[in-house]
Amino acid sequence: MKTSKIGAIDIGTSKVCSLIAETDGTGLRVLGIGSVPSHGLQKGQVVNIAEARESVRASIRAAEKTAGFRMESALVTMAGRHVSSGNKRGVISITGNRKQTVEQKDVERLLEITRSENIPPEETVLHQIPRYYRVDGQDGVKDPVGMFGYRLDVETHTITASVTSLENLVKCVIGAGVKIDNVVFEPLASAAAVLTEDEKRDGVLLADIGGGSTNITVYKNDSVYYSSVISVAGNQITRDISLGLGLAPELSEEIKVRYGSLVPLPQTEKPKPLIVEGEEIPYEDLFDIINIRTEELLRLVLLQVNNDTGGELDPAGSLPAGIVITGGTGNLPGLAEMAQQVTHMPCRIGYPPRVSGIADSISGPQYAASFGLLLWKLETPEVFYRQKMNNRVFKNSGVLSRLIRLFGKN
Ligand SMILES: Nc1ncnc2c1ncn2[C@@H]1O[C@H](COP(=O)(O)OP(=O)(O)OP(=O)(O)O)[C@@H](O)[C@H]1O
Ligand SMILES: [Mg+2]
Structure with a gap:
């Protein structure tokens, strides 16, 4: 059976993780992995292109080493506060065919008209996900092609990103010598890896709590209903430990990962203090700091979802499948x-x-997004970001990076 290769690069604030997989169209075999600490990103966004590009390059090279061959192209994640989203409606008349049935080209025309509406010039569409169609009066249609009707309506969930932020991200990947197949909003990639079909149908909130940002998406009735980003995640927990206990950031991170826990302390026995570099650190203090910040973050997620949806998404009532957490903070x-x-x-x-x-x-859980990119490639055909900028960025920086690869630097 014919196989093809898929590349995936999850570019996060804490780490860049590249995967190389092989697929026969159905199953996946992961052949290469390269996860390295990331530099040049803040709260999910590239703030220093040269540093970020080097992290991306190191991650790609590590994946290529394990796989034993080069990564030609990849899907890439995007996260951060510059991503925004909303549900949009559109309508067209069905004309021009005698049978008066909806054709694929009608669906494409409707989606195209709806896509570009009300998008400011500094933003670009990353995803346009049709939630449902309506043909004349008939509601909740998943695939209208072939149906008889005069009027076709759609409701879509549209996710946009800042052109500048996207361009910076694209530059890092292309500068590292890899072409981009698609750019995927991080929690959608994570959702592809971890959510079940039942959860997506019943209603579920996925929160990817990474280092720099918490990226949220909600599925209802089999499609994306809501998405947003909060600029608070694991790094804030580390910062609180650093400030609260007067420790260096690197040490605070190490202590959090090694000893951090939200499991309530036993009432009877007093936990022993931690001895770090000869210093005594009361375990209760570490526990309290982590608890307070994490609880606040979870409340923030609820508040934001509630505010943005005007209370329509009362999570306890309307999301029976509950909440699924991915991202490194999910290890707590x-x-x-x-x-x-x-x-x-x-x-x-x-x-x-x-x-x-x-x-x-x-x-x-920190690998949900990178793994999800591989599945995204298999399951989702849409690619929008390229129409606006791939050629431009590729023209500017691609030639150089391809030459570098050709002559074997790195
Ligand atoms: N065992 C652990 N306990 C607590 N926190 C952890 C643990 N392991 C990892 N983390 C935290 O997870 C975060 C990194 O998560 P992840 O790798 O998902 O981030 P990222 O994808 O690079 O960042 P982002 O998506 O926010 O840009 C860090 O804040 C790290 O401290
Ligand atoms: Mg992440």
Whole structure:
């Protein structure tokens, strides 16, 4: 059977993770992985192109080394506050064919008209996800092609990104010598890896809590209903530890990852203080700092979803499948239980599925987005970002980077 290669690069504030996989169109085999600390990003956005490009390059090279061949092109994640979203409606008349049936070209015309409406020049469409169609009076249609009718309506969930931020991201990848297949809003990629079909149908909130930002998406009736970004995530927990305990940021990060927990402390026995570099750190203090910040973050997620949807998405009522958490902060022991308590919804941590190859090294929730990109390539045909800028950026920086690769630098 004919196989093809897929590249994926999750560009985060804490790490860049590149994957190379092979597919026969149905199954996936992960052949290469390269996860390296990231530089030049803040709160999900590229702030220093040269530094970010080097991180991306290092991650790609590490994946290529394990796979034993080059990554030619890849899907890439995008996150951060410059991403915005909304549900848009559009309508067209069905004319020009004798049978008066909806054709694929009518659907494409309707989506195109709806897509460009009310998009400011400094933003570009990343995703346009049709939620449902209406043919004449008939509501909730998933695929209108072939149906009889005079009027076709659609409701779409449209996600836009700042042109500048997207361009910076594209420059980093192309500058590292890899062409871009698609750019995917991070939580959609994570959702592709961890959500079940039942959860997407019943209603579920996915929060990818990384280092620099918490990226949220909500699925209802099988499609994306809402998405947004909060600029608070794991790095704020680390910062609180650093300020609260008077420790260096690197040490605070290490302590958080090694000893951090949200599992309530036993009432009876007093936990021993941690001895770090000869200093005593009361465990209760570390526990309290992590608890307070994490609880606040979870409340912020609820508040933002509620405010943005005018209370329509009362998570406890309208999302029976609850909340699924991905991203590195999902490793905090006790997070699912705390989220359940704070949100009054069922909650679980989303782990990428096990597939063949070397995928056991990407089993944590921080790898949901990179793994999800591979699935996105298999499942979702839409690509919009390129229409506006791929050629321009590629023309400017692609030639040089391709030459560099040709002559074997790096
Ligand atoms: N065991 C752990 N306990 C607590 N936090 C952890 C643990 N492991 C990782 N983290 C935190 O997860 C965060 C990194 O998550 P992730 O790798 O998903 O971020 P990212 O994708 O690079 O960033 P972003 O998507 O926000 O730009 C860091 O803040 C890190 O401290
Ligand atoms: Mg991330």
